[in-house]
Amino acid sequence: MSRFLSLAEAVESTIRDGDTVAMEGFTHLIPYAAGHEVIRQRRRHLTLIRMTPDLIYDQLIGMGCADKLVFSWVGNPGVGSLHRFRDAYENGWPGPITIEEHSHAAMANAYEAGAAGLPLAVFRGYLGVDLPTVNPNIRYITCPFTGERLAAVPAIRPDVAVIHALKADRAGNVFIEGIVGVQKEAVLAAKRSLVTVEEIVDDFGERSPNAVILPSWTVGAIACVPGGAHPSYAHGYYKRDNAFYKAWDAISRDRDGFLAWMKANVLEQGPDAFAVHSRPQQAARANNAAE
Amino acid sequence: MAYNANEMMTIAAARALRNSDICFVGIGMPSAACNLARLTHAPDITLIYESGTIATKPDVLPLSIGDGELCDTALTTVPVVEMFRYWLQGGRFSVGFLGGAQIDRFANLNTTVVGPYGKPKTRLPGGGGAPEISSACGEIFIIMRQSTRSFVEKLDFVTSFGHGEGGDHRTRLGLATKGPTKLVTDLAIFEPDPATREMTVTSIHPGVTRDAIKANTGWAVRYAANVTETPAPTDRELSVLREVHARTARAHGDAA
Numbered sequence: 001m002s003r004f005l006s007l008a009e010a011v012e013s014t015i016r017d018g019d020t021v022a023m024e025g026f027t028h029l030i031p032y033a034a035g036h037e038v039i040r041q042r043r044r045h046l047t048l049i050r051m052t053p054d055l056i057y058d059q060l061i062g063m064g065c066a067d068k069l070v071f072s073w074v075g076n077p078g079v080g081s082l083h084r085f086r087d088a089y090e091n092g093w094p095g096p097i098t099i100e101e102h103s104h105a106a107m108a109n110a111y112e113a114g115a116a117g118l119p120l121a122v123f124r125g126y127l128g129v130d131l132p133t134v135n136p137n138i139r140y141i142t143c144p145f146t147g148e149r150l151a152a153v154p155a156i157r158p159d160v161a162v163i164h165a166l167k168a169d170r171a172g173n174v175f176i177e178g179i180v181g182v183q184k185e186a187v188l189a190a191k192r193s194l195v196t197v198e199e200i201v202d203d204f205g206e207r208s209p210n211a212v213i214l215p216s217w218t219v220g221a222i223a224c225v226p227g228g229a230h231p232s233y234a235h236g237y238y239k240r241d242n243a244f245y246k247a248w249d250a251i252s253r254d255r256d257g258f259l260a261w262m263k264a265n266v267l268e269q270g271p272d273a274f275a276v277h278s279r280p281q282q283a284a285r286a287n288n289a290a291e
Numbered sequence: 292m293a294y295n296a297n298e299m300m301t302i303a304a305a306r307a308l309r310n311s312d313i314c315f316v317g318i319g320m321p322s323a324a325c326n327l328a329r330l331t332h333a334p335d336i337t338l339i340y341e342s343g344t345i346a347t348k349p350d351v352l353p354l355s356i357g358d359g360e361l362c363d364t365a366l367t368t369v370p371v372v373e374m375f376r377y378w379l380q381g382g383r384f385s386v387g388f389l390g391g392a393q394i395d396r397f398a399n400l401n402t403t404v405v406g407p408y409g410k411p412k413t414r415l416p417g418g419g420g421a422p423e424i425s426s427a428c429g430e431i432f433i434i435m436r437q438s439t440r441s442f443v444e445k446l447d448f449v450t451s452f453g454h455g456e457g458g459d460h461r462t463r464l465g466l467a468t469k470g471p472t473k474l475v476t477d478l479a480i481f482e483p484d485p486a487t488r489e490m491t492v493t494s495i496h497p498g499v500t501r502d503a504i505k506a507n508t509g510w511a512v513r514y515a516a517n518v519t520e521t522p523a524p525t526d527r528e529l530s531v532l533r534e535v536h537a538r539t540a541r542a543h544g545d546a547a
Binding site: 026027028051052071072073074075077078079081085086089090101103104105108109111112123124125126127128129130131134148149178179180181182184185212233235239240242243245246 | 318342353356357359370371374415418420421423449461464542544
């Protein structure tokens, strides 16, 4: 059964040093506020899993929280490299990080297998390419019916899944719509989960009967952090801050500039700092501008 | 209207798409070309991004594969697992449109690493969707700027399989799809030789010399028997492309 906690309590009770943690979100609903709390609580030796590690993993890696990254595309989309990840991987700063690299198809299938309680994912992939020569977790299996040789990867079963959702109701059910990524699969595949939400409502109200809803008994901790996905976005609440994604390239390029930014914007802040990006505060600013 | 080499490349790439295509769109230059096609000669083309957005009609180009614009203008948005299992692996795409960091003469692509995998000179983002896009889409179009750093004799890493070692290599791997059938650069258009499957120049953009192509390619370029000149961009193609770039710049800059 889900429990409503402060973000600090939620991270404290859910994520431990050495855990395997999947903070998912496919451009949309990336759990930045939760990631910042993990940094503030100085979690160490994490294995971070994500299909598309972007700025929040760059920040976690640059602050020394992770020993290993499991991924299928690592970068700042449309902008360039993640400088903190590359500094850790290529130069060992602030510590060394190892990688396990897949394709998107493999990771998506592996999350689904995790949610389905299977030990492996089977799919048609990795044909003719080099990744299987450097990743021993990419293997092959022969279809017992057709004889076709198919790719196999282990299911993803994280200790913890961390996601940002649009809303929770008072009973602790969680609602997501828009680009839903692999968030449902990540939560169902994980032993524990932490969900931040834009708002807590009495009732979800009018919705499609096919909306993505995680019932309260599938979710662990819930923390209400309005704006908590910024600079990614929350469908219907606020847009992706593409200007910040571009600005991160310069902020993160050298170690001192990165550390100064993290001190001012993460270490010396709390979850409330995200509220400025939330829908109510944006609406208030728009009203003030109109007057 | 005067135009530059990037505009010529994007426009030539857009022209390769057909109104009936179901296209898996890579981010960046492929996305610009695909949307230009939709806004000019192929209004009914189905554009799909790996974030699950099906038949999307963005007004501005997305910076990432999952910008809200893609979801807001899509016919439907499906989970990412479903995108890769039912739609890509299920064989629903007529064409996939990709870019890359390195390419070889058989249109194999590297977006993983420059230098040795374990000790990289430059760690690139990795394959993302590309390895399975390359094998599962009916055919593959590629858009890349030419230089000796990117058009190389031998890839440091094969991220996505094109024609492998050439000839019937795809067939030997059990691939029924065509693989790369068009490579559009800022200088020319390449298509695979019918027998060897080596990418050969079939069309040269206006004002580009064979010397310029030679100087920017890391292998000895072959030319088809009948090489044509790429038609110059029309005023309409140029104005639509510039308008979409201007809208995109405004949209991405104002979100401070």
